[in-house]
Amino acid sequence: MSFIADLHIHSRFSRATSPDMTPEGIWRWAQLKGIAVIGTGDFTHPGWFKEIADKLEPSENGLLTLKKQYRNQDIPSSCRADVFFMVTGEVSCIYSKDGKTRKVHCILMVPDMQTAARINITLSKIGNLKSDGRPILGLDARELLNITLDASPEALFIPAHAWTPHFSVFGAASGFNSLSECFEDLTPYVFSIETGLSSDPPMNWRLSSLDNITLISNSDAHSPVKIGREANIFETEVSYRGITEAIKTKKGFRNTIEFFPEEGKYHYDGHRNCGICLAPEQTKAYDYICPVCKKRITIGVMHRVQTLADRDNGSRPEGAPDYRSIIPLNEVIAEALKTGQNSKAVMSEYFKIISNLGPEFKILLETPLDDIGRVSHPLISEAIKRVRENKIHISPGYDGEYGRIKIFEEKDIKVNSRQMSLF
């Protein structure tokens, strides 16, 4: 069967996360979004480990479910569905290799809590796990991969948001130029990378060295509403084995659901505090020095891809899974209503739509526009239409600043408003 999975999120025990990132809250929002399998995140954290051990229970498919007594949050009937949790975590490796400080974030997926516990024991010998749900350890990423494989051959290790400048395997600031520079002899055990918000599959297709790597996409959500802003569609059995085999082999891995990469925080180069946003060519013209503060410019994902690419734009390797680009529904509504993403008006419209028509992914990807038009503001169905047709404008994100979406020009809104008044 086909189902959607988001395998990288954070709990309330991580820094700068919402207090609603509880097992119950994640369970609820997975249903609102239409996600069947979601990562627990943060299994390394002692507090979160206890909470998932207490509130979740193993099911036969190698995944976990929320215990019945905790399923008491309100879910619209249109969205109700089974949600499975996969035990996942993320570790920030900060270390020095080949004379350079390296900072690489890594996602760990494990078949059960026992494996998670074994990894945690090893990691507690190295550093402190309670400071942050995503612990910082002075540990070589290759060694972390080794520890993961030692704990269980079924465990999966995936470099997180592989292109972001500061904390990733290919990052401009403290990453590597290839997977093998980082993982050496263990490189064959890296089956997949997470592309991150600021890159999409076509950008990654420009590196022939990634042809055998499965490109996955996850939300890295710090709050419930961000869950599923990127995700994966599998066509396999709903089980730990089914999912990890699909990631390893691409068989059963149907496609990813992507952010428009321009909307990501590190798509272009620049300096947030200097208000400088530059395309890669412009950065080169400035010789990598910020024209405002004269410090080194933060190099974004597009630039980094161009640097490491060995193929032209537009090439597509054989057998590469497809992808769909989306804009999260609350952002679409906010754009249509010209109001804040998390405003009351947006959220009430959001719940109205999903209560009537089903979970968010269904609305964004499948629901006939007419149906959407019937239950919501006509500008919203128009906006979804444009997103589906990629007829939108985004000013690119840079240096930690999200890109700005523009679905409508000023005139569109006036016209539509006038049409509205006719009804």
Added chain:
Amino acid sequence: MTENPILSGLNKAQIKAVTHTEGPLLVVAGPGTGKTHTIVRRIAYLLDIGVKPHEILAITFTNRAAREMRERTEAFTGQKGIGISIVTFHMFGLNMLRHITGREFTLIGRDEQVEILKDLTGGRVKDGLDALDKISKIKNLFDEKGMENNSIYQRYQAILRDMNALDLDDLILLPVELLTRDEKAWSYGEMFRYIMIDEYQDINPSQYRLIKALSRFTWNICAVGDSDQAIYAFRGADVENFLNFERDFHGAEVVVLDENYRSSGIILEASQNLIKNNTKRIKKDIHAIREIENIPIKLISTYDERAEAEAIVREIENRIGAISHFHIMQAKQSYDYGEGSYRFSDFAILYRTNSQSRKLKEAFVEAGIPFKVIGDTDSRVLKQIEERLKNRLNDISHGSTLESILEEAFSSVEDDELTGLKRNLIFAYRDLPVVEGLSRVIDELSLFTSPDAFDPEADAVHLMTLHMSKGLEFKVVFIAGVEDGIIPYRLSQRDGDDEEERRLFYVGMTRARDELCLCYCENRSDHGKGTGQRPSPFIKEIPEAYIKHMVLSRREKAKKKPRQQRLF
């Protein structure tokens, strides 16, 4: 003439120390002058000129030092080095006693000593501990009066005799005694024709007697050490032994290792200027060999110890770069990521007293920076739990599960980190049969760093007392609480030994390779009354030109641009 490979790469003084094999030799080895390197080469040289491995004895103070010296010797000499005794004082005593008495005895540890003494002094642990201190002092100082007159001492010794037991201090005392009267002991002593003693400045009177007793059989005694790094007076060590070496061992040659391979010129000069204010020392002039940038010593003054901890964290972040996205997003400026090559273990924070570590730990937890506290209670607690579980292993009652055993063993633990570890251990091994699961848990726990050990593999910022830092080195060293009353440390009732305190500060300063940062607060609540702290008088002994002063006063955050000012 082809150069002897054993001497290759050594400087003049080192060669002299290596090749002077006959007769007494004092090697004055300042910090970073390649002391162990020289000892290892000296051993290799002895082998090379035909000395048999079993004729060589090298004595160190700590197991760590012995292990390191053994490993480095083996790496250099290979098979030829097998059979050399590279041991601690205690190990030497134990080997000797086993060899010449041919009987087994029980070695009792601190806990058992306290147990015995507690009963002798009326049942209170506190009194037991006090008595232990007294007895240890009598033994270490070779206080014959005390031995004859102290009734607790005599009753304690009688109990040990009845138990056929020895304590650690006996491992020095007994050999001294045997070497004066036992023929078997003589033949054991005669075996060692070449004796080296590391950290000679730290020997106590009874260790001194042991060396003297051994010197009756050979005059080839090589003492290595540094009078400026004598920091164990509180344990009964006496730097005078080092200063008197030439008198004690007539005709002794003195070699001063005078090239420092560790620190920048500025750090070395600053520390030399400080230590020359001591009178009890052998004067020496060391110069820096590393050609690196001379970064001034940073002197940071803060409002209180919390601000001090935050300033240190900030300094580390500035060098290692952004630690998390959270930090990046909070920063007022875009992060300038340089070409740095720092790792967490390049940094150490040193302090005079353990109580200072609390605020520092909090700041590191808050920043999410990995750190290790040497001598931390966490690792002590883990060691205790490990012991408890080992005892349980032979005594598993019917129906007990791994979970119940671990819950009981961890019952007094409140710390989240350790509670989390307990839960992980239960999850990881509860599916195994209880005995097997428990053995696995014990194996896991044994791999956690032992309480006093510095683990060079642990890539974390290291926090430790100045005493613990001896023998270690780090790229960047912070010394916290450089305040009058802390450095030098003074108890309210009486003055401390300023020379000893200056040496301790000197040891701390000379741990730094590239950068040294001294911190003091205006107010301190973790140490005595606390307000109106004044900077340590030792700071004035460092030439002003070497110092860059940074004042972070009340509420001023470390990330603001520091205000520069002249020091005094």
